[in-house]
Amino acid sequence: MWRAKQLWRKVCIETSVELQLLMEKWRLLLAGIIFQYIHGLAARGVHYLHRPGPTLQDLGFMILPELGKERGYISESLFTFIFLSFVVWTFHPFVYHSKRFYTVLLWLRVLAFLVASQVLRIITFYSTQLPGPNYHCREGSMLARLPPPKSVTEVLLINFPRGVIYGCGDLIFSSHMIFTLVFVLTYNKYGSKRFIKFLAWVVAIVQSLLIVASRKHYTVDIVVAWYTVNLVVFFIDKKLPEMPDRSSGSQPLLPLNAKEKDGKFREDHHKLLNGKTVDAADRRQRVQVNGKHGEDANHIHSNSVVNGTVDD
Template identity: 30%
Template sequence: MDARDDIETQLIEHGSESDVDDELTEAKRYPSFGQRMRMERQLFGRQFCPLFLSLVMLVYGALIVFRNLAFYRYRVGPRLRDVGFEVFHEFSKENMKYSDIPIKVMYIVDGFVLLGTFLGEGGAKRIKDAITCLCGKENEQDLRAYKPFTRPPRPHFVNVVRRMLCVYAIGHFLRACTYLATTLPGSSDHCIHSTGLHPPKTLLECFYKTQSINGNCGDLIFSGHMLFMWLSTCCVLKYGARAWGLKQLGPVHSGLLALCMILIAVQIAFILKSRHHYTVDIVVATYTVPLLWNFYNNTIQPEDLKVDYQALEDHESVPRSRRRVLIENCIVAFALFILVLLVLIVVHGNFNFLHPKPHTAPIN
């Protein structure tokens, strides 16, 4: 309320009453970074349960229990006949390291969308003003896509992460239902030979043993890589334009979607060339994930959670020192960083950091 009074006092001294309303509207339309952080903190607190349960499902359920159960049930057998393997030649051992490049590029695309939600309206306006200053006034008409006045409100970071996490957790649960119901012979080279496999020895061990996704067998239908790729594309379709104040399906947004589709096509080829999955794993993921996303958006969570501005204003009315505000914002930023880090661990499926390799002395 003090900020509002200051704006009113300054504008009444130097301008008309209409200037007061315009300035207040501008301040509300373009919240500062600190205000945006407080909005994210409120949304995070109100959606903590679905976020926490989704992470537990992904980190403990998908990465540990379900994967270990699949490996525990796995039996070595000959590789199945697959049309994708007949079309694409297998990667050499030297080129196997390139198999995850498309999904890593998709991380950057997701990060671009999330950055736009984190900046909010004010951040997009500052970017637009900076570009206008660099390009000159005559080129301002080329920057219409950055004008937030004609665009819907920016989505919030926590809302986007919550929607992606929940759909991702449900998708991994559906994966577990399929690959635990029927165990297929492995497609990877290390799964068609009994040597070098280290599955859980007991059923109890399935509930606590951690290992890398690269050493696991039996978790095939459907592809977890394609689950993430299609989920990211659906997220870009829904939030990519609004996150940066772009026109829905405009040139920039369409280009971003085209990039996602190219990454999906390359990832499909690389999955088959690396023999990480059969073609059926990719086909099932291709129609399951968009349908799951559509069902979640229309039935489970049709709308994103909105900020309770009255509660936010009541919270702001309590006097607090700048140090306390800074500490609170740092805690929220750290919590969001840990949230994203855990999501990356889930996507990469790697617990190797818990099992460091033993140091070996160099050979003279």
């Protein structure tokens, strides 16, 4: 019962901190989410331009046997597992003690990586439309060509999710690999389990092979995604301010309000902001995220994040 109360108190305080961050950054988060729709709209639009034709010669198709329509769900199932696992992990600071980041700030970075990669993807697949290798994009399939839209509403609704699953023409480069690699790279930097980091890269490789085997993309779509997303994350990450350090010596990210200045709640709030657990028995310091030490360095980073500035 005591542990349940402590956990509930921790969740409540962590939620209050994240809500304050959300009020500061909601516009950027909303912009990133809206762009996900724009990306889907662009992919739907290129389907109207798609013209089926002979499947291009592809090294991956020569090596990997086709899974076929009946087993095409395998790659989608693995992607769903990757997506849901990452989302759950980003919210684990609400429950577990090993807090190395703020969830709102982490998703800001993730959306920045996704948007930059998706902009490049839209440019490339509109530049040249390749004949889709998937079974529903081949000559003779009723889904290979989209009839001209009857209204603007038909285009804007993008027939979700069917229009996304059975899209054609948005090939170079793979959207599934954008999400997969962004998630893996993010966990590789902010995650704490070495085995899971290794496993994540293995899963990314398996996902690449399954996409080719299911003929959802050409091999070039996967190859381009691997080096493009890695480069995008590398350069964007250099431009963004470092995540605040939640170790015991850091300054609080946000000021306390009047309610939080009273007694035990204030003490708990300080502990959680600074990366400590509410349980007094747990005195271990949090592992630093950005490798910088000292109150001054972290205070600078914290202020830059809250104020929305970028340190070049």
